[in-house]
Ligand SMILES: [Fe+2]
């Protein structure tokens with residue numbers, strides 16, 4: 001933002017109630033946390049929405065107004081712990097992200113998927129891949145979630161598990177009748193009956209089918225489709241042993257081990273940091 005010229009910089013005198021109606025009505029206030037009794041210093045904290053979340057929406061036009069807000073002495077950008085989120089332990093483990101960061105529906109989907117895989121008598125690599133397969137949707141980004149998710153966990157799991165997570169994204173779109181996998185009904189609702197995956201996804205699917213680990217990823221997709229029961233109760237501790245054997249938790253905590261993906265875990269610890 002520092003490359004804005006003086007003339008382009010937003011006015012420092014815009015107060016929330018003076019904002020243009022279209023910005024106010026579109027929900028600019030959603031990004032501003034007024035001080036509550038538990039606030040340490042009584043200052044307002046602004047969450048600067050990530051580009052990936054607002055590009056292509058009216059919220060993308062908030063940037064100037066939000067920058068202007070911080071010119072008030074009682075207003076700063078959110079950095080560090082957001083009081084609206086549970087505090088994470090100093091050395092967070094995988095379980096802490098499931099319990100303190102992921103939404104109920106995302107956590108439940110991952111746990112149910114792993115439970116169905118266990119009930120189907122599948123091996124621990126498949127169970128672990130199911131437990132992690134949508135971790136990027138749960139905590140980081142939905143677009144390209146298989147790839148983000150695979151990268152996030154790659155330093156801590158067997159290569160085959162990370163591969164299966166990456167490829168499940170493409171395999172989900174393509175039936176494999178030899179193992180009873182059909183195109184998900186949910187995708188007809190999500191994307192419409194006329195949706196066709198783009199060429200790069202088609203190519204990924206073709207290449208994955210020829211790979212020696214194809215069935216590991218295919219099994220992730222098979223155990224994916226039965227895992228949206230909203231009433232199901234599954235406990236992360238049910239998988240404590242599987243996680244213990246298949247996920248190398250760094251002793252410094254996820255986010256602080258200096259691995260090439262530590263920043264992804266830190267982004268989930270402090271998702272509202274401006275920088
Ligand atoms: Fe997925």
Ligand SMILES: [Fe+2]
Nearest residue numbers: 109133134224
């Ligand atoms: Fe899934």
